[in-house]
Amino acid sequence: xxxxxxTPKHLITATGQRVTLRCSPRSxxxxxxxxxxxxxxxxxxxxxxxxxxxxxxxxxxxxxxAQQFPxxxxxxxxxxxxxxxxxxxxxxxxxxxLAGRTGELFFGEGSRLTVL
Amino acid sequence: xxxxxxxxxxxxxxEGEDFTTYCNSSxxxxxIQWYKQRPGGHxxxxxxxVKSGEVKKQKRLTFQFGEAxxxxxxxxxxxxxxxxxxxxxxxxxxxxxxxxxxxxxxVVTP
Numbered sequence: 067x068x069x070x071x072x073t074p075k076h077l078i079t080a081t082g083q084r085v086t087l088r089c090s091p092r093s094x095x096x097x098x099x100x101x102x103x104x105x106x107x108x109x110x111x112x113x114x115x116x117x118x119x120x121x122x123x124x125x126x127x128x129x130x131x132a133q134q135f136p137x138x139x140x141x142x143x144x145x146x147x148x149x150x151x152x153x154x155x156x157x158x159x160x161x162x163x164l165a166g167r168t169g170e171l172f173f174g175e176g177s178r179l180t181v182l
Numbered sequence: 183x184x185x186x187x188x189x190x191x192x193x194x195x196x197e198g199e200d201f202t203t204y205c206n207s208s209x210x211x212x213x214i215q216w217y218k219q220r221p222g223g224h225x226x227x228x229x230x231x232v233k234s235g236e237v238k239k240q241k242r243l244t245f246q247f248g249e250a251x252x253x254x255x256x257x258x259x260x261x262x263x264x265x266x267x268x269x270x271x272x273x274x275x276x277x278x279x280x281x282x283x284x285x286x287x288x289v290v291t292p
Contacts, residue, residue: 108285170215
């Protein structure tokens with residue numbers, strides 16, 4: 067158990083719909099990262115938050131947005147869903163998020179999104 | 183931008199054999215991390231290398247960071263069925279950004 071909690075574990079929805087994925091980081095971790103993993107693919111970095119503020123942005127579509135709340139949990143919002151958005155979405159947390167610092171990532175178990 | 187490449191993409195290994203997976207970055211890294219993702223699971227941190235030429239061992243796993251801090255390798259000896267999974271390297275650049283490689287998927291045949 068990494069200490070990172072993601073909900074829901076599974077989600078099935080239709081094209082054009084909107085979903086919200088939730089992540090609770092490990093206690094005390096200030097950084098939250100979101101990754102997308104399509105079938106048999108690598109980890110595509112979407113976005114990182116540090117203590118409530120956006121820290122880094124990766125290949126995140128305009129239809130996707132995220133935020134980190136004062137209690138440090140984060141939500142990833144996916145809208146106007148397309149078939150190609152079907153993937154495993156991982157959240158990870160880390161105790162450090164500043165440039166030049168090091169820190170391992172603790173991954174949640176992921177939210178599997180299926181768009182039909 | 184920074185790119186991290188891993189080879190091979192797939193590795194079929196006979197149980198008991200050794201193999202190596204390689205990670206190469208287009209830019210100099212401040213450190214590199216390795217993760218393992220079991221089938222159906224989530225990535226789990228294995229190790230972090232920081233110093234040029236650093237070598238670290240974890241039982242049958244040997245991790246190495248290149249002298250130029252642009253490449254790394256993971257060598258597994260006497261492969262076991264428990265080694266099945268995908269191994270990812272992740273390089274952190276001087277700005278703190280962590281970039282994952284595409285991973286090496288390891289299949290072990292008994």
